[in-house]
Amino acid sequence: MEKRFAAPESVTEGTSAAAAANTWRWIGIVALIVIAAALPFGLSKYHVFELTMVMIYAIAVLGLNILTGYNGQISLGHGGFFAVGAYTAAILMHRYGVPYWLTLPPAALIGFALGVLFGLPALRFEGPYLALVTLAMALATPQLLKYFDTWTGGQQGINLAKPTPPAGLGLDRDRWLYFVALVVLLIAIRTAANILHGRTGRAFVAIRDHPIAAAAMGIDTAKYKTLAFGISTLFTAVAGALAAIVIGYVSPEGYSLFLSISFLVGSAVGGIATIGGAIVGGFFIQFVPNLANDISDAAPWAIYGLAMLLFMYTMPRGVVGTLWPRIVKFVAARKIAAQFAVSQREGR
Amino acid sequence: MHQFLQQIFSGLAAGSIYASLALALVMIYRATDLVNFAQGEMAMFSTYIAWTLVNAGLPFWLAFLITLAVSFAGGMIIERVVIRPVENAPVLAAVVVTIGLLLIFNSVAGWIYSYTVQDFPSPFPDRPVFGALMTTRDLGVIGVTLLMLVLLFAFFRYTPVGLAMRAAAQNPASARLCGIRVGRMLAIGWGLAAMIGATAGVMVAPVLFLDPNMMGGVLIYAFAGALLGGITSPIGAVVGGLIVGVTENLVGTYLIASQLKLTVAFALIILVLVFRPNGLFGTAVVRRV
Numbered sequence: 001m002e003k004r005f006a007a008p009e010s011v012t013e014g015t016s017a018a019a020a021a022n023t024w025r026w027i028g029i030v031a032l033i034v035i036a037a038a039l040p041f042g043l044s045k046y047h048v049f050e051l052t053m054v055m056i057y058a059i060a061v062l063g064l065n066i067l068t069g070y071n072g073q074i075s076l077g078h079g080g081f082f083a084v085g086a087y088t089a090a091i092l093m094h095r096y097g098v099p100y101w102l103t104l105p106p107a108a109l110i111g112f113a114l115g116v117l118f119g120l121p122a123l124r125f126e127g128p129y130l131a132l133v134t135l136a137m138a139l140a141t142p143q144l145l146k147y148f149d150t151w152t153g154g155q156q157g158i159n160l161a162k163p164t165p166p167a168g169l170g171l172d173r174d175r176w177l178y179f180v181a182l183v184v185l186l187i188a189i190r191t192a193a194n195i196l197h198g199r200t201g202r203a204f205v206a207i208r209d210h211p212i213a214a215a216a217m218g219i220d221t222a223k224y225k226t227l228a229f230g231i232s233t234l235f236t237a238v239a240g241a242l243a244a245i246v247i248g249y250v251s252p253e254g255y256s257l258f259l260s261i262s263f264l265v266g267s268a269v270g271g272i273a274t275i276g277g278a279i280v281g282g283f284f285i286q287f288v289p290n291l292a293n294d295i296s297d298a299a300p301w302a303i304y305g306l307a308m309l310l311f312m313y314t315m316p317r318g319v320v321g322t323l324w325p326r327i328v329k330f331v332a333a334r335k336i337a338a339q340f341a342v343s344q345r346e347g348r
Numbered sequence: 349m350h351q352f353l354q355q356i357f358s359g360l361a362a363g364s365i366y367a368s369l370a371l372a373l374v375m376i377y378r379a380t381d382l383v384n385f386a387q388g389e390m391a392m393f394s395t396y397i398a399w400t401l402v403n404a405g406l407p408f409w410l411a412f413l414i415t416l417a418v419s420f421a422g423g424m425i426i427e428r429v430v431i432r433p434v435e436n437a438p439v440l441a442a443v444v445v446t447i448g449l450l451l452i453f454n455s456v457a458g459w460i461y462s463y464t465v466q467d468f469p470s471p472f473p474d475r476p477v478f479g480a481l482m483t484t485r486d487l488g489v490i491g492v493t494l495l496m497l498v499l500l501f502a503f504f505r506y507t508p509v510g511l512a513m514r515a516a517a518q519n520p521a522s523a524r525l526c527g528i529r530v531g532r533m534l535a536i537g538w539g540l541a542a543m544i545g546a547t548a549g550v551m552v553a554p555v556l557f558l559d560p561n562m563m564g565g566v567l568i569y570a571f572a573g574a575l576l577g578g579i580t581s582p583i584g585a586v587v588g589g590l591i592v593g594v595t596e597n598l599v600g601t602y603l604i605a606s607q608l609k610l611t612v613a614f615a616l617i618i619l620v621l622v623f624r625p626n627g628l629f630g631t632a633v634v635r636r637v
Contacts, residue, residue, distance in 0.1 A: 068440065072440070074439065074440055074443055076443075076447065121618060121621070121622050124621060124622060124625060125621055125625075127439035127443075128382065128383035128439055128442075128443060129383075129575075129621060129625075131383070131385075131439075131443045132383060132385075132571055132575075132617065133614075133617055133618060133621065135385065135568070136568050136571070136610070136613055136614040136617050137614055139564060139565075139568055139610045139613075139614070140608075140610045140611040140613075140614040143607060143608055143609070143610050143611050144608070144611055146607065147607060147608055147611075257564075261447060261451065264444065264447065268444055272440070296459060297458065297463065298454075298455035298456070298458035298459040298463075299455065299459075300455075301451045301452075301454055301455035301458070302451065302452060302455035302456065302459070304448070304451050305447075305448040305449065305450070305451030305452035305455065306448070306452065307448075308444050308445065308447060308448030308451070309430065309445055309448045309449075309452075311444075312434060312437075312441045312444050312445050312448070313433055313434075316437070316441060
């Protein structure tokens with residue numbers, strides 16, 4: 001029954017067809033990284049900023065994918081953890097003069113710790129209940145940020161000085177931050193892939209698909225579910241810290257329910273149990289509401305709502321979750337056909 | 349002491365609104381086993397329909413009845429068109445779809461009626477009664493809720509349709525074998541829930557004023573009420589809603605500033621789920637492995 005959200009099948013089996021798909025995948029990944037590194041030099045500053053935000057959202061969505069897609073715990077409150085990361089960075093920079101790049105580790109640590117703390121009671125909430133609790137959290141986040149105003153600057157928020165790029169690289173600020181975000185994104189993707197394609201990831205998926213069978217096989221479900229929560233919120237908090245640095249401003253209204261729902265929409269559109277889907281989700285979150293805003297104030301919400309319905313009905317695995325297995329299959333089928341042709345010619 | 353009692357009574361009035369919405373949530377949960385995150389926005393939309401009718405010059409109660417009828421039909425259509433495809437899908441799909449509905453209702457209301465806050469007429473005069481312990485408005489709201497409860501109870505207890513609905517919720521397979529059209533019963537359940545929600549919206553609108561985001565807080569309190577009472581128990585929903593209303597009022601008056609209203613609801617939900625996950629009246633669901 002849970003199959004509709006299953007991760008795409010592993011392509012690392014030893015057959016030559018799968019190996020071919022793997023080679024193609026690496027070629028694709030390297031090409032993407034090269035393009036991503038070249039892009040900022042051909043674009044205006046504003047577009048560079050937009051792409052930086054795409055990558056930041058992608059990190060946050062990746063965090064949500066680990067929790068909701070791979071481990072089956074539904075969160076409607078990841079905007080809250082994004083805010084935690086953002087305010088950690090902002091307070092450290094503003095009050096204590098910590099350099100911007102040093103705020104990422106504490107944001108990650110606090111994100112992880114809060115996620116584990118939240119994940120412990122969440123062990124008792126199943127399915128819709130967890131969604132409910134996290135929805136309430138998303139609604140409470142702006143209130144809490146306003147309430148603790150000695151730390152958070154209340155309604156006005158905190159203005160941050162934009163970081164200066166290291167001298168000698170010849171990069172301006174926006175392009176420098178773009179590369180910072182790109183490096184963090186690549187690290188995040190690699191880390192997520194290592195976790196998810198290994199023993200831990202298989203435990204996450206087993207718990208999602210059949211918690212009782214997973215427990216019977218000796219998986220410590222409580223430990224892994226809490227761990228999934230912590231890792232997920234770590235990613236999202238780091239994304240929040242990056243966003244605070246790049247935007248140079250934090251305020252309670254930026255972390256409303258809309259942000260949390262944005263992550264869920266991005267996740268659903270890209271493919272909730274995929275890693276690559278997070279990037280598609282990042283693009284969706286950054287560009288779709290902006291385009292929709294030209295139509296009407298209400299349009300971003302409407303488009304988010306429609307996207308959620310449409311994707312759940314027609315493409316529940318999201319763009320990447322639907323297309324990637326097909327590409328793999330296509331490449332593998334061609335490889336097998338080629339081998340077959342060769343063997344025919346050689347008369348074997 | 350006088351202030352304390354006053355707070356309790358106005359808490360009961362707010363609580364009866366939470367109770368109505370909680371009841372709507374419980375009905376849908378019992379019938380289709382899913383939590384309807386769009387319940388609040390559906391109620392908000394119904395309230396806008398009532399507002400349009402009243403502004404068009406209809407007498408209040410007539411507008412109210414038409415709104416109920418429209419909401420009932422709307423609820424049934426939503427079940428048929430939007431919910432039916434994800435009925436047997438994983439929880440995540442159902443959650444995403446109802447959140448999508450929430451967004452759509454919110455934005456369509458904003459689109460049609462704009463996000464400006466509107467006045468909503470109260471059907472009850474606002475006079476103090478019982479030595480200024482309550483207002484007639486509070487009394488009216490509580491009265492309407494109680495009346496609705498009695499009608500619902502009678503509907504489920506004494507009518508063939510009510511019996512069929514209970515059967516369909518309890519054991520869909522057997523109900524179908526007895527010739528009950530389970531699909532239609534579920535649709536009626538959604539229709540009824542939409543109607544109950546509409547009542548809650550119309551009752552709360554004179555206090556909260558009308559705008560597309562008015563039900564956000566109410567929905568969270570209604571969830572807290574439904575969970576406190578036990579999400580499988582209609583009576584529990586009502587009791588839970590009332591308790592939550594009174595608690596919210598007392599906490600807001602004596603303990604914590606009211607700008608943390610939603611945080612209180614959040615804490616309440618966590619406390620209930622941690623310490624009494626089945627609520628006060630709910631039954632533990634025993635599953636066969």
